[in-house]
Amino acid sequence: MRISFELKLAILLVISAVVFYIFNYFLFHDLNFIERYLLAQLGFLPISVLLVTLVLNKLMVRREKMERIEKLNIVIGTFFAEIGKDLLRYLSKYDENVKDIAWELMHIENFEEKDFKNFKEKVLARECHINLEKMNLLELHKFLMEHKEFAINLLDNPAIIEHETFTDLLWNVLHVTEELRRVSNFRKLSAEDYKDLKGDIEKLYRLLIYEWVNYVQYLRRRHPHIFVYEVKTNPLIPHSYDVKRRNLELRFTGK
Numbered sequence: 001m002r003i004s005f006e007l008k009l010a011i012l013l014v015i016s017a018v019v020f021y022i023f024n025y026f027l028f029h030d031l032n033f034i035e036r037y038l039l040a041q042l043g044f045l046p047i048s049v050l051l052v053t054l055v056l057n058k059l060m061v062r063r064e065k066m067e068r069i070e071k072l073n074i075v076i077g078t079f080f081a082e083i084g085k086d087l088l089r090y091l092s093k094y095d096e097n098v099k100d101i102a103w104e105l106m107h108i109e110n111f112e113e114k115d116f117k118n119f120k121e122k123v124l125a126r127e128c129h130i131n132l133e134k135m136n137l138l139e140l141h142k143f144l145m146e147h148k149e150f151a152i153n154l155l156d157n158p159a160i161i162e163h164e165t166f167t168d169l170l171w172n173v174l175h176v177t178e179e180l181r182r183v184s185n186f187r188k189l190s191a192e193d194y195k196d197l198k199g200d201i202e203k204l205y206r207l208l209i210y211e212w213v214n215y216v217q218y219l220r221r222r223h224p225h226i227f228v229y230e231v232k233t234n235p236l237i238p239h240s241y242d243v244k245r246r247n248l249e250l251r252f253t254g255k
Contacts, residue, residue, distance in 0.1 A: 070222075071159040076166055076215050077226075079154060083147045083173075084208060088235040090140065091205045096129045101209065102236045108216060109231045116217040123210045128202040132194065141180035148177050165214070169207040176200050209236070 021034055080088075092098045104119060111119070151173050154160065160167050179197055183189065189197070212235065219227035 068159065068162065069218075072163055072166075073215065073218050073222075075154060075157055075159050076163075076211065079151075079166075079170075080212060080215060082150055084212065085233070085235040087143070087173075088205075088208045088212060090143070091130060091201065091208070092236050094131045094135045095205065096131055098236065101126070105213075105234055105236055108213075108234065109228075111217075111220070113217075116213065120210055120213055123206060123213065126206065128205050130198060130202050130205060132198050132201070137180060137183070137186040137197075141177075141183075141186075144173065144177040144180060148174065151177075165207065166211055169204070169211050172200065172204045172207055176204050 021038075024034060025031060092102075101123070151170055155167070155170050155174075160170070176197075179200060183193065183197075216227060216230050219230055
């Protein structure tokens with residue numbers, strides 16, 4: 001029977017302790033001290049186990065969780081920098097009711113935690129109305145095909161496993177890409193293809209908004225300097241950097 005590494009280590013540590021106690025006895029010939037010391041150590045052992053298992057272990061788990069969250073948001077930030085924000089800007093141009101959410105996000109820098117929570121719930125419950133007839137589906141197809149490999153590589157990243165909504169977002173990006181790839185004529189879509197594409201693109205658009213707001217909420221807590229940049233480049237507000245700059249100028253000049 002093969003002995004595990006943990007068992008070998010435990011045997012080695014026990015033997016080492018016995019050797020040290022024997023060495024102590026032959027050196028000082030004080031068995032009474034060894035007995036008192038051993039009892040004192042055994043008395044402290046439950047407290048030591050308590051500290052290690054409940055306190056230190058909890059701190060280590062919490063730190064590991066924070067590291068995983070940090071790595072995950074690095075991946076999410078990369079996604080939005082590479083494809084997500086451009087895709088969100090493009091789709092929002094064909095959202096017939098984009099002004100409703102754009103107006104709320106105009107002052108996202110003033111959001112509290114409860115505001116982020118309420119807005120994300122509203123986004124998931126919101127019915128999107130993307131005007132597919134005005135959209136250049138061929139242009140969208142080319143853009144998604146150019147970034148298809150990037151999206152696939154992100155799915156291979158183990159950091160996203162615990163983030164269901166972001167994984168769902170990536171799957172929807174690839175799904176819409178595949179749907180557009182199989183369309184032979186973008187000018188003559190069948191009623192069934194039009195309905196399927198419209199539903200999938202609207203779902204993708206909804207997930208993009210949700211994840212971007214979720215990402216911004218994380219930046220506000222952990223990386224305020226990056227949060228300021230994301231707010232200035234809000235993909236749901238045309239020319240958002242200039243809008244924010246003007247608002248700040250008006251606030252400080254008192255006009």
